[in-house]
Amino acid sequence: MPDLTVRSVDSVILDVPLIRPHKFATTTATAQPILLVTVTTEDGVAGHGEGVVPGGPWWGGESVETMKAIVDRYLAPVIVGRRVNELPGIMADLERVVANARFAKAAVDVALHDAWARSLGVPVHDLLGGACRDSIEVTWALGSAPVGEVLDEVEGKLESGLHHSFKLKMGALPPDEDTRRVAEIARALDGRASVRVDVNARWDRFTALTHVPRLVEAGVDLVEQPTPGNQIEVLAELTRRTGATVMADESVCSPHDALEVVRQGAADVIALKTTKVGGLRQSREVAAIAKAQGVALHGATSLEGPVGTAASLHFVCSEPGVNHGSELFAPLLLAEELLTEPLRYADGRLHLPEGPGLGVELDPDAVKRFTRT
Ligand code: MUC
Ligand code: MG
Known part of the structure; x- marks a missing residue:
């Protein structure tokens, strides 16, 4: 032993x-x-x-x-x-x-x-009860950048075949200008890629009620956390009134937060980051609560490196409730991957590595x- x-x-x-x-x-x-x-x-x-x-x-x-x-x-x-x-x-x-x-x-x-x-x-997913899949779809995220810059990067990614959906960060510009910027990008990509946005809790209720419908009209598929994390009733109102698919991120940092979100019907999807909720055990509790109310889960990221990304990957591959893809893209944003063998991104998906533990080896x-x- x-x-x-x-x-x-x-x-x-x-x-x-x-x-x-x-x-x-x-x-x-x-x-x-x-x-x-x-x-x-x-x-x-x-x-x-x-x-x-x-x-x-x-x-x-x-x-x-x-x-x-x-x-x-x-x-x-x-x-x-x-x-x-x-x-x-x-x-x-x-x-x-x-x-x-x-x-x-x-x-x-x-x-x-x-x-x-x-x-x-044994692999970490064995400790989590076993694997239900061996890969997951990966969305690429782009920082808040001008239209031309974003479209150039997206076209390159579409050509590479690695990503078919894109998350655009919002909240750095005045809301009107920001919404016009994103609407132009969404229209340019109409029918070719899924466009989602993350406002990172920067808008107040009225700003969100004004601009979220404009994003929906422009073809944005999902709006992540437009309003402050602790204002769950505002998120619920936006989910009911705007017609947007709403994802909660800053609003869910614990199982109790998840319970509040599902109780109030505040979001269609929960962005589940193994980091923000305190690890793999807590992630399972959040997932159980979301599933009990039929709320979808997205395998989200805090821009983890290869070790953190591998941990999230083991989690999402062991949890059938993660049914809304992932954004486990961050190792591709790092100038160096830090591993002896890189994580395998192929066919728009991140694939579960083999081997004991997380299945990744750091390059000392x-x-x-x-x-x-
Ligand atoms: C966040 O709030 O979702 C994930 C992707 C990205 O660009 O930022 C993170 C954080
Ligand atoms: Mg977010």
């Missing part, structure tokens, strides 16, 4: 450049910071997890720097000396020491799953090159 006792929990910050700037509503990322957490057992088996937020603390208040402090100082002492197969108990104990901090806890949850699965010689030289000093 392998010794499953955790010998150490370590973390380093990586800064991985992007292939092009990614413009969000309030910030532009040129590199993605990743907190790489490593859980090592007494047998020397190492499992990895990533603490990642989309481009910085603007999204949910956490950053790689806050996550590093939380993991090193408060979470690691609770974990060292315990066995990786005590995961449910460990995660419950972490709640007693640190409130919220879900992105940081997700990094630890994934590293524990990876170390446990590697110790047993690449990790060293991007480690923040």
